[in-house]
Amino acid sequence: MSSPVQSKIEADLPAAATKQGMLDRKELSAFAFQRTRMPMVVSDARQDDYPIVLANDTFLNLTGYTAEDILGKNCRILQGEATSRTAVAQIGAAIAQQRDLTIEILNYKKDGTPFWNQLHASSIHDELGELANYFASQVDVTDYRRIQTLEEAEHRLLLEVDHRKKNVLAVVDSIVRLSKSDNAESYAASVQQRVQALSRTHMLLAEKGWQEVELSEIVRTQVEVFGSSAIEINGPLVMVPASAAQPLGLAIHELAANAAVHGALARRQGRLQISWLPNDTGLTLMWHEVGGTDLRGEPARGFGNVLLSAVVEKQLGGHITRHWRDDGLSLVIELPSLNRVGRAMRSQP
Known part of the structure; x- marks a missing residue:
């Protein structure tokens, strides 16, 4: 049965064609849209x-x-x-x-x-x-995704990553084990989002020949999918080794996704500031959200993320400190492992 919109369009077509000798462009567009x-x-x-x-x-x-x-x-x-x-x-x-x-x-x-x-x-x-x-x-x-089972997706991912980088396999294992959900559909969605984040960093590494990647590139690749107008990124040149790039990229994704759902990026006036400084013991990354408050003026506390903690603490050997403030949330992430693995980090002002 034709919809009211379609019926009106079709009724007007003969008159329009007789009067103008051709279909009016807008009417033709509407007809094509409907059909x-x-x-x-x-x-x-x-x-x-x-x-x-x-x-x-x-x-x-x-x-x-x-x-x-x-x-x-x-x-x-x-x-x-x-x-x-x-x-x-x-x-x-x-x-x-x-x-x-x-x-x-x-x-x-x-x-x-x-x-x-x-x-x-x-x-x-x-x-x-x-x-x-x-x-x-x-x-x-839907049918296409049913064919692509989670096991097949994991298998394809493992074929794509550099098998020499054992840390990458640890990240994939963390994604599968630590993604939590009450039902299969939302579990698949959460795993997909994280695998996509891993893939974004993987592509950066592939472009650089699986050597080192600039920290700024890792950060921008993960946060800009949630919009860039409310995000400020500042820091000196820091080169991150391939062994640390993918877990670090996943950690940045988890923080950005949380900000987009619960924190500053979920608010019209919210802003996110990301900066870092190398030091004698490694790297300090600062994450500051401004305006990430709920309607009562309380900080929007969406953290407690098991996957984030596992990646930062167990795989990168780092530590997260969270500070809840009246205007939002600040995190300080200490990453000493980036200074312990050979020439794991090279920086300049």
């Missing part, structure tokens, strides 16, 4: 909370919602219990910066059935260059 086999929605960026104003029939068929169910609602209507809050934070950062985004996220149909959604979102600007709408397309990749 395409890819699920699509458009939200109004000029209204609060970006409500959905258009949805094609393919989207309605995929999700089980009717037009009346979703028009005027935010796309978060598709989120549910096991939806990754880290993925949600990345989507929010992309929308705030008006940049395109493609990401896989666990969504839910109207009847509660979960499905893996390969979401692509893109901003639409008017003739004056002002943000007018957001366009989003969806691809159901």
Whole structure:
């Protein structure tokens, strides 16, 4: 059955064609939007909370919602219990910066059935260059992900990493053992986010021939997926050896994900400052969140992360000190291991 939007478009097509001799570009675009086999929605960026104003029939068929169910609602209507809050934070950062985004996220149909959604979102600007709408397309990749079991993903990862670096295997083992969740879907999502973080550092190492990588590159690679406008990164040149790069990258990811879900990056006015200093005993990394408070003015305490502690303390031989302040959270991470393994660190002002 045609939707009200589709019926109106099709009714207007003959008149438009007779009057103009060709289809009006906007009407043709609307007709193509409605008839395409890819699920699509458009939200109004000029209204609060970006409500959905258009949805094609393919989207309605995929999700089980009717037009009346979703028009005027935010796309978060598709989120549910096991939806990754880290993925949600990345989507929010992309929308705030008006940049395109493609990401896989666990969504839910109207009847509660979960499905893996390969979401692509893109901003639409008017003739004056002002943000007018957001366009989003969806691809159901549930069946594809079922084929890619967790064991297969681990196997592929182990083939990709340098087998000479035993520390990398320890990081993968930590990810699998220490990721916690109440159900299989959210467990798979949390493992996927961390494996992706590991992969980002792996790509840096591959580009450098598995030698040393600048600490600033490791930090930026992990934090900028959550947005860069609210993040300040400062520190001298520090070269991190391959044996420490991936666990350090995973630790930075855990901190950034926590800030995006619970801390400063989850607040409109929040800011994150990251800096480091080499010293005689190793490296000191400072992590300071400003504005990471809840509505009562209390610090948003989302830490206590077992994986973070295991990576920093057991694999890097470091120590974390947390300071809860009125305006947010400060952490000091001491990493003496970066000064103990041969030429583990080289720095200059």
